[in-house]
Amino acid sequence: MKRTTFLLVFGLILSFCQAQSETGAEEAAGEEEQHVELFTTPVTKMGAATSDFGYNLFRVLASREAATNIFLAPISASAVLTQLSMGGSERAERQLFRALRYHTLQDPQLHNTLKDLLLSVKTPGKGLSMAARIYLARRLRVTQDFFTLVEGQYGVRPKALLGGARDMKDINDWVTQETGGKVQRFLTKPLPRNPGVNAVSAAYFKGKWVTRFGESRVLQNFQVDGGASIRIPMMQQDSYPVKMGADSDLSCTIAQIAMQDDVSMFIFLPDEVTSNMTLLEESLTAEFVQDLSLTLLPAQVFLSLPALRLSYSTDLLPLLGDLGLAEWLEDQDLEKISAQPTKLSSVNHKVVMETAPEGNQYPSVAATPSHLSYRVDHPFLYLIRDEASGALLFIGRVVNPKDLTI
Structure with missing residues (x-):
């Protein structure tokens, strides 16, 4: 559901921000001058399309996996399904493009634009590495x-599959190589x-962070639904610069935290x-997240944040029908891959994700205590966004951090 209006309530934050130093205000003004308007270039429009696909995919997964930790890297899933679209008929391509939100772009150079976006979000400083590839059954011509x-x-x-146990090793080795050794045991079962056609992402x-945390892995209480508390490692820092707002319609407080190389984490913390x-x-x-980024206000806070280390895997195929691809799943028409009938299997x-307490700089020593x-x-719910393009890199729902493992 697309939100066209939202209400941000800033009473408490406004009074606090007015007490900030003139230096802090000047820094915030400088940041606003550097903001890049989204939805005006082919790459930022592509960033919006891949993001909306990601939000739709996340909603479907969230509805099926209620009250659990879930995580996605939508841009990786977009990349591999776009590769798959190159093997379909015009009808199949049109159906896939609609699910991927490409039908809104009217971009005759769509594949070149996506390639440019992928290259931009994988620059080393952003901390993102990806693997996306199509694997094909050996029997297919x-x-x-x-x-x-x-x-x-x-x-x-x-790549054509080899057959048997060799496939799992081959795919796992390739994913590990593409992600610098960070994503291991990609497949845990054959x-x-x-197999037909298999998409790997x-x-x-x-x-x-731009601003480092002074204390990391301090054990603190985290309340879980039902009233219980668990002890988890938390990162914390006083006088931490963020942008904040409270959304009364959604009953949550929102914080945007700057990460290195023009990446941000948005945290949505429910009131209850x-x-x-x-x-x-x-x-x-x-569009909603972009509007948020323009409306949230600078503040310095005492920030306490779980130290995230997680690994999550799933098969996205069962979700595709709820993205408008039910008809396509019945007749995939992958005629440019093979003249033989074949389906996505x-x-x-x-x-895999980690957040480190380190950053480029310490909080300002001149700042007053928060x-x-x-x-x-x-x-809470969080997302990682590339600010230059607006592309959604990661999105997750954290219900119980104790269950997160790598």
Whole structure:
């Protein structure tokens, strides 16, 4: 559901921000002058499309996996499904493009634009590495033009499966290599016996903050739905610069925290301790988040944030029908891959993420102690966004950090 209006309530934050030093205000003004307007260039429009696909995918997953930790790297899933679209008929391509939100772009150079976006979000300083590839059953008589087309556009050649246990090792080794050794054991069980076409997407993110945390891994209480508390490692720092706002419609407080190389983390913290975040999840669109980034106000807070280290994997194939692809799943028409009838058998997806307490700089020593706290000490939703393009890199719902493992 697309939100066209929202109300941000700033009473407490406004009074606090007015007490900030003139230096802090000048810094905030400088940041606003550097803001890049979104939705005006092919790459930022593509960033919005991949983001909206990601939000839609996240909503479907969230509805199926209620009250649990879930995570996605939508841009990686977009990349591999776009590769797949190159093997479909015009009808199949049109259906996939609608699910991927490309039908809104009217971009005749769509593949070049996506390639530019992928290159921009994978620059080393952003902390993101990705793997996206199509694997094909050995029995298929594959059209060589498909191999050449995908490799020429995205720099990764679809690969024929070897058969048996060798497939799992081959795929796992490739994903590990593409992610610098960070995403391991991508597959933990063999592919389907009649594998057909398999889409592989993985991503690793280790974000570093612009402002470092002075204390990391301090054990603190985190309340979970139902009233219980658990002890988890938290990062914390006084006089931490953020942008904040409170949304009364969504009953949550929102913080935007700057990460290195023009990346931000947005945290949506419900007012109540609850794992039911359906209303919040339904509100998310590229336009809504962009509006937030322009409306949140600078503040210095005592910030307490869970130290995230997580690994999450799932098969996205069962979700595609709820993205408007039910008809396509019945007749996929992948005629440019093979003249033989074939279907997509799996869309395996795995994400690994870490946040380090380190940053480029310490909080300002001249800053007065914070009177405003932002303690992320109960279930929350977060997203990682590339500010230059507006592309959604990661999105997650944290219900119980104790269950997060790498």
